[in-house]
Amino acid sequence: MSATAPHAGPSPIRRPLAAAALLTALVSLVFGLLLAGAGPASAHAALTGSDPADGAVVDTAPKEVTLSFSEAIAVGDDSIRVLDPSGKRADTDAEPKDLSEGSTVRYGVALHSGLPDGTYTVAWQAISADSHPISGAFTFSIGAPSDTTVALPSQEAGGGPVGVVYDIARYAAYGGFVLLVGGSAFVLVCWRGGATALPMQRLVVRGWLTLTAATLVMLLLRNPYTGSGKFADAIDLAGLQSVLDTKPGAALVSRLLLLGAAALFIAVLFGTYARREDEREKKDLTFGLAVGGGVVATGIAATWAMSEHASTGIQANIAMPVDVLHLLAVAAWLGGLASLLVALYRTPDIGSAAVRRFSAVAFGSVVVLAATGIYQSWRQVGSWSALTGTRYGQLLILKVALIAVLLAVAWFSRRWTGRLTDSAVASQDASEEEPESESEPESVSADPERAAQLARQRAALTATKKKRIRDADPQRSGLRRSVLAEAAVAVVLLAVTTMLTSTEPGRTEEEAAGGTPSASAPAAGGPVNLKMPFDTGGQNGKGTVRIDIEPGRTGSNDLHVWIDGSDGKPMDVPELKLALTLESKDIGPLPVVPDRLAEGHWSASAVQIPMAGDWKIDVTVRTSDIDQVTIDKNAKIG
Numbered sequence: 001m002s003a004t005a006p007h008a009g010p011s012p013i014r015r016p017l018a019a020a021a022l023l024t025a026l027v028s029l030v031f032g033l034l035l036a037g038a039g040p041a042s043a044h045a046a047l048t049g050s051d052p053a054d055g056a057v058v059d060t061a062p063k064e065v066t067l068s069f070s071e072a073i074a075v076g077d078d079s080i081r082v083l084d085p086s087g088k089r090a091d092t093d094a095e096p097k098d099l100s101e102g103s104t105v106r107y108g109v110a111l112h113s114g115l116p117d118g119t120y121t122v123a124w125q126a127i128s129a130d131s132h133p134i135s136g137a138f139t140f141s142i143g144a145p146s147d148t149t150v151a152l153p154s155q156e157a158g159g160g161p162v163g164v165v166y167d168i169a170r171y172a173a174y175g176g177f178v179l180l181v182g183g184s185a186f187v188l189v190c191w192r193g194g195a196t197a198l199p200m201q202r203l204v205v206r207g208w209l210t211l212t213a214a215t216l217v218m219l220l221l222r223n224p225y226t227g228s229g230k231f232a233d234a235i236d237l238a239g240l241q242s243v244l245d246t247k248p249g250a251a252l253v254s255r256l257l258l259l260g261a262a263a264l265f266i267a268v269l270f271g272t273y274a275r276r277e278d279e280r281e282k283k284d285l286t287f288g289l290a291v292g293g294g295v296v297a298t299g300i301a302a303t304w305a306m307s308e309h310a311s312t313g314i315q316a317n318i319a320m321p322v323d324v325l326h327l328l329a330v331a332a333w334l335g336g337l338a339s340l341l342v343a344l345y346r347t348p349d350i351g352s353a354a355v356r357r358f359s360a361v362a363f364g365s366v367v368v369l370a371a372t373g374i375y376q377s378w379r380q381v382g383s384w385s386a387l388t389g390t391r392y393g394q395l396l397i398l399k400v401a402l403i404a405v406l407l408a409v410a411w412f413s414r415r416w417t418g419r420l421t422d423s424a425v426a427s428q429d430a431s432e433e434e435p436e437s438e439s440e441p442e443s444v445s446a447d448p449e450r451a452a453q454l455a456r457q458r459a460a461l462t463a464t465k466k467k468r469i470r471d472a473d474p475q476r477s478g479l480r481r482s483v484l485a486e487a488a489v490a491v492v493l494l495a496v497t498t499m500l501t502s503t504e505p506g507r508t509e510e511e512a513a514g515g516t517p518s519a520s521a522p523a524a525g526g527p528v529n530l531k532m533p534f535d536t537g538g539q540n541g542k543g544t545v546r547i548d549i550e551p552g553r554t555g556s557n558d559l560h561v562w563i564d565g566s567d568g569k570p571m572d573v574p575e576l577k578l579a580l581t582l583e584s585k586d587i588g589p590l591p592v593v594p595d596r597l598a599e600g601h602w603s604a605s606a607v608q609i610p611m612a613g614d615w616k617i618d619v620t621v622r623t624s625d626i627d628q629v630t631i632d633k634n635a636k637i638g
Contacts (some may be wrong), residue, residue, distance in 0.1 A: 046069065046070045047069060047070075047134075047136055048068050048070050049067075050066065050067050050068065050122070051065070051066045052065065052140040054138035054140065054611060055140065055582075055585050055610055055611050056140045057141045057142075057144065057145065058141070058143075059143065061111065061114070061142050062111060064108045064109060064110045065080070065082050065108060065109055065111065066099060066106055067080060067108070067122075067124055068104065068106045069105040070105070071105060071128070072105055073126040073127060073134070074126060074246060075096050075126050075127075076242070079096050079125055079126050080096045080107060080109045080122065080124045081122070081123045081124070082111060082121070082122050083120065083121045083122075083123065084118065085118040085119055085120070085146050085147065086149055087148075090111055090112055090115055091109040091111055091112070092109070092110045092111065092112055093110055096109050097109070097110075107126075115142060117144055117146065118141065118142060118143070118144075119140075119146045119147075119148045119587075120139065120141065120148075122137060122138055122139070122140070123135075123136075125227075127246070131246075131247065131248035131308055132308075133225065136608070137608050138608075138610045139610060144586065145586035145587060147589060148590075150591075161229075162225050162231060163229070165217070165221060166217075166218060166221050169217040171494070171495060173210075173211055173214035174497065175494060176206075176212070176213075176214055177207070177211050177300060177327070177331060178207070178494065179206065179338055180207035180211055180262065181207075181297045181300070181301075181328065181331035181335055182333070182334060182336045182338065183204040183207055184265070184269060184293055185297075185331070185332050185335065185336060186200075186335065186336045186340065186358065187200060187204070188286060188289060188290055189290075190336065190339075190340075190357040191357075193350075193354075194339070197347045197349065199342050199346035200339065200342065200343065200347070203338065203342050204266060204269075205266060208262060208266060211255075211259060212256070215252055215256055219240075219249065219253070221234055222243045222246075222248060223236060223239035223242065247306070247307050248307045251303040251304070251306055252303070255303040258300050258303070259300070261296050262296050262300070265293050265296060268289065269293075272285070273285050273286070297328060297331070301323075301324045301327040301328055301331075302324050304327060305319075305323040305324050305327070306320060308323075318375075322372045322375055325372050326368070328368075329365040329366075329368035329372065330369065332361055332364075332365045333361075333369070334490045334494065336358050337483065337486055337490055338490075341483050362410070366407070369403075377396060395496055395499055402492060402493040405489050406489045409482060409485045410482075526551070526553075527549065527550045527551065527552045528549035528550075528552040528635045528636075529547070530546070530547040530633050531544060531547075532544065532545045532547075532619060532631050532632075532633050533545075533631075534619075534631050535629065536621060536624070536627035537627055537629070538623055538624050538626070539624075539627075540565065540566075540571075541624075541629075543563055543564055543566060543571050544564045545562075545563055545621065545631070546562040546563075547560070549635070549637065553609070553612070553637065554610065554611055554612050555608070556608060557606075558606075559578070559592060559594060559603065559605075560594075560602070561576060561578070561601070561602040561603070561619075563600050563602075569600075570599045571599075572600060573621055573623050574622050574624070574625075575620070575621075575622035576594060576602055576619070576620070576622075577593055577620040578592040578593075578604075578617060578618065579591050579618045580609070580617055581618070582610075582611065582614070582615050582616075584614065585611065587610060592607055614635070615635055616632050616634050617634070617635055618631070618632045619631050619632070
C-alpha cells in the first residue's frame with residue numbers, strides 16, 4: 001500500500017513533498033549501503049588461520065592442530081577431526097580445547113605421538129555466534145605429501161534435506177510474524193471494525209499458527225541442522241537438551257512462551273474487544289491492547305535479534321534494538337498490506353478512511369525501514385567491493401531493487417486511494433433499509449428460530465449487495481489490483497530477506513578472503529569447463545567426459561560430470577571417479593566420488609578446493625568389469 005500521507009487529496013505543495021520524501025529515503029538507503037566505510041567483522045565466524053597452515057609440509061609431526069576464527073564460536077564433540085592418510089583419527093581430544101586469548105579466538109586438538117609421514121586432513125564444524133553452522137576442511141603433510149583415502153566432507157554444515165526444511169521453517173516463521181503482528185496492528189490502528197470480520201480473524205490466527213508451528217519445527221531440527229544432518233536426530237532427547245543450552249535454543253523457547261501471551265491477546269482482540277459497543281470502554285480497551293500487544297510483538301521480534309546477525313560483532317547493543325525496530329516496521333507494512341488485501345477482497349465493510357489510515361502507517365514504516373536498513377547494511381557490508389563481490393551484497397542489492405519496485409507499485413495504490421469514496425455505498429445502504437419487523441407474518445414472529453434464520457438471510461443478502469456495489473466501483477477495483485501486485489512483490493521480498501539471514505555477511509567474507517590466505521578463504525575465480533575424450537579399449541568404450549566446476553574458486557564448489565558416447569548421446573558407466581592434485585604444492589590427490597543424477601550425468605556438491613593453482617584433474621572411467629581408463633587434464637582454479 002502506498003506509503004504516503006493519510007489524506008485523500010494532497011495539495012499541490014504536499015504532493016511533490018511526499019514524493020520527494022520517498023525518493024530521498026530510497027536514494028539514501030542505496031547510497032548508504034554503497035558508501036559506508038569498512039570496519040571490523042560483524043557476523044558469521046570465519047576461519048582466519050591454522051597451525052599447521054593449509055597445504056603446509058612440516059618436517060616433524062606437530063603436537064597439536066589449532067584453528068583461529070574471526071569471532072566466538074560454539075564447539076562440541078568431534079568439532080575438529082584430524083584424519084591420517086588411511087582415514088583413521090590422529091587426534092586424541094573428543095572435544096577441542098579452548099586456547100583463546102583476549103580477542104583471539106582459537107581452538108585446538110592434541111595429536112597422537114609418533115605419527116607417520118603423509119598427508120593429513122583436518123575437518124572442522126562449529127556454530128557461529130549468530131546461530132548459523134559453519135564448516136570446512138584442509139590438508140597438511142608431515143615429511144612429504146602422500147596419497148590419502150580421506151574424502152573431504154560432501155555436505156556443508158546446515159545443508160542437505162534438513163537444511164532445506166529448516167530454511168523453509170525460517171521463511172514460514174517470518175511470514176507468520178508478519179501476518180500476526182501486522183494484521184493485529186491493522187485492526188487496532190486502521191480498521192477497528194475489522195475485529196468482527198471473520199476473514200481478518202482467520203488471517204491473524206493463521207499467522208499465529210504458522211509462526212508457532214515453524215518455531216517448533218526449528219527447535220526440533222536445530223540439533224540435526226547444526227550436527228549430523230539426519231532427521232532421526234530431531235527426536236534425540238540429549239541433542240534437544242544441548243540445543244536448549246544454546247542461545248538460539250533459548251531464543252526459540254522464549255518465542256514459544258511469548259506466542260502463548262499472543263494467543264491471549266488474539267482471544268481478547270476478536271472476542272471481548274469485538275463485542276464491546278460502548279465507545280469509551282472500547283477506547284480504553286484499545287489502549288490496553290495496543291500497549292500489551294506492542295510489548296509481546298517487541299518480545300517476539302527480539303528473539304530474532306538476540307540470536308542472529310544483530311547479536312554479534314560491532315555495536316551489538318545498538319544493533320539489536322535497531323533490528324527489533326526493523327522487524328516491527330516490516331510487519332506493520334507487509335502485514336498491513338496483506339490485511340488490506342484480504343479486507344478489499346473478502347469483506348464489504350472496509351471504508352476509505354481505514355485505507356488512508358494504513359497509508360499513513362505504511363509511510364512511517366518505510367521511514368523506519370530506510371533508517372534501520374542503512375545502519376544494518378553498514379554493519380554487514382561496509383564497502384563497495386563487499387556489496388558487489390559477495391553473495392550477501394548481491395542479495396542486498398536484490399532486496400533494495402525489490403523495495404524500489406514495491407514503492408513504485410505503491411505509488412499507483414496511492415492514486416487509487418486518493419480517489420476512493422464511500423458515497424455510492426452509503427446512498428445504496430440508505431435506499432435499501434428494510435421495513436420494521438412488524439410487517440412480517442405473525443407465524444414467523446411467533447417462531448424465533450424461523451425469525452433468526454430470516455435475519456441471517458437478510459444480513460447475507462445485504463452484505464452481498466454491498467460487496468457487489470463496491471466491486472463495481474472502478475476506484476476500489478483499481479486499488480485491489482495494485483495492492484495485489486504489492487503483495488506479490490512482498491512475498492518475494494520476504495524470501496530474499498530470509499536468505500540474507502542465513503548468508504555470511506559480506507564484511508566478514510571479504511575480511512577472511514583478503515586478509516588470511518592460509519585459512520582457505522574463497523578467492524576470485526570463474527567456472528571451470530573441461531572436455532576430455534576417452535577410450536577404455538573395450539566394446540562401446542569410447543566417449544567424451546565433460547566437467548563443470550562452479551564457482552571455480554578456493555573453498556566449496558559444485559562439480560558436474562557428463563559422459564557422452566561416441567554417438568553423442570548420454571552414456572552410463574558402472575564406475576566414475578575423480579581426483580584433484582596440486583602438484584606444485586604437493587597437495588592431493590583429493591578424491592571425489594560423484595553421485596549419479598541421471599543417465600550420463602553425475603554430480604558432487606561442496607567439493608573443497610584448499611588453494612588456488614593449476615590443478616590436475618584425473619578422471620577414471622570404467623565401462624565394463626575389465627575395461628577401464630584414467631585420463632587427466634590441468635585446469636587453473638582460483
